[in-house]
Amino acid sequence: MTDQPATQPVTVDRADGVATVTLNRPDRHNALTRELKDALVAALAEVGADPEVRAVVLTGAGRSFCVGQDLGEHAAALEADAATAFDTVAEHYTPVVVSLTTMPKPVVAAVNGTCVGAGLGFALACDLRVFADGATLGTAFSAIGLTCDSGLAGTLPRAVGEAKARELVLLGRNFTPEEAVAWGISGEVVAADDVLAAATRTATRLAAGPTLAYAESKRLLAEGISRPLAETLTAEGDAQARLGLTADHAGAVRAFLDRERPTFSGR
Incomplete structure (x- = not known):
């Protein structure tokens, strides 16, 4: 289109x-x-x-x-x-x-x-x-x-x-x-x-991939170049916690355990 x-x-x-x-x-x-x-x-x-x-x-x-x-x-x-x-x-x-x-x-x-x-x-x-x-x-x-x-x-x-x-x-x-x-x-x-x-x-x-994870990764990589390591570690933990609440993460874990290919919806 x-x-x-x-x-x-x-x-x-x-x-x-x-x-x-x-x-x-x-x-x-x-x-x-x-x-x-x-x-x-x-x-x-x-x-x-x-x-x-x-x-x-x-x-x-x-x-x-x-x-x-x-x-x-x-x-x-x-x-x-x-x-x-x-x-x-x-x-x-x-x-x-x-x-x-x-x-x-x-x-x-x-x-x-x-x-x-x-x-x-x-x-x-x-x-x-x-x-x-x-x-x-x-x-x-x-x-x-x-x-x-x-x-x-x-x-x-x-x-x-x-x-x-x-x-x-x-x-x-x-x-x-x-x-x-x-x-x-x-x-x-x-x-x-x-x-x-x-x-x-x-x-x-x-x-087709985990776009929410890509977004968090873009932010972490951009900021991590000049940020002190301690702040990067905190930011990584916060990002992981946010992603851990998503349907994409839960579904991907289930798919891994079931030996299936995960699908990602951006939620």
């Missing part, structure tokens, strides 16, 4: 508990205009709040995932008022990353092609990634005299280490999916034609 016509800047398709959110400016490599960013913020809020959606795929139409900000529109914003040209960071980029990282369901990035700048930030904000072999990845910001946005200053060093992150941001060189995986940016690398199918298979598997 498609929620918007294909001419919209962002489309959302739902099937089998999975919502596929597609950036839809293929002729411009899904460069981010205000229209597209507004639509993406709204689409992610919608699928994040929809109880029928149990997993999400984020991808781009055409040959690219996302090349970041549309520089033509940005140049016009600078000319109009350089002091407000970067309001989009708080209005769009930050809400997108917050939605991806905090929505109580897993998100899989189907990185079908070029993925740079904010596009890379969006991909790293997802829980899992599938990369097209041959895709170009990069930070890109230093090439236009800017620094990171879209969470890259946090997600990139956590994935590849501080030293490698400094290299990738300061030198601004592009890299391959194979390099990304070797450095610690977890992800599956597949043929370009198989990216969306592979990501959808993973999302469908997750959608």
Whole structure:
């Protein structure tokens, strides 16, 4: 089922508990205009709040995932008022990353092609990634005299280490999916034609799983990086206690004892 016509800047398709959110400016490599960013913020809020959606795929139409900000529109914003040209960071980029990282369901990035700048930030904000072999990845910001946005200053060093992150941001060189995986940016690398199918298979598997547990795990993992161990132990105990009261947990324990496959309803 498609929620918007294909001419919209962002489309959302739902099937089998999975919502596929597609950036839809293929002729411009899904460069981010205000229209597209507004639509993406709204689409992610919608699928994040929809109880029928149990997993999400984020991808781009055409040959690219996302090349970041549309520089033509940005140049016009600078000319109009350089002091407000970067309001989009708080209005769009930050809400997108917050939605991806905090929505109580897993998100899989189907990185079908070029993925740079904010596009890379969006991909790293997802829980899992599938990369097209041959895709170009990069930070890109230093090439236009800017620094990171879209969470890259946090997600990139956590994935590849501080030293490698400094290299990738300061030198601004592009890299391959194979390099990304070797450095610690977890992800599956597949043929370009198989990216969306592979990501959808993973999302469908997750959608059939214990989504309440996934939501608790996302929170624990995000907060556990910088939280003292004692606080993490307490948070884990609290999360386990909440999950222990769910029908999903009780049913899964019964299924295990009966040597049956558990089913999860999100309750």
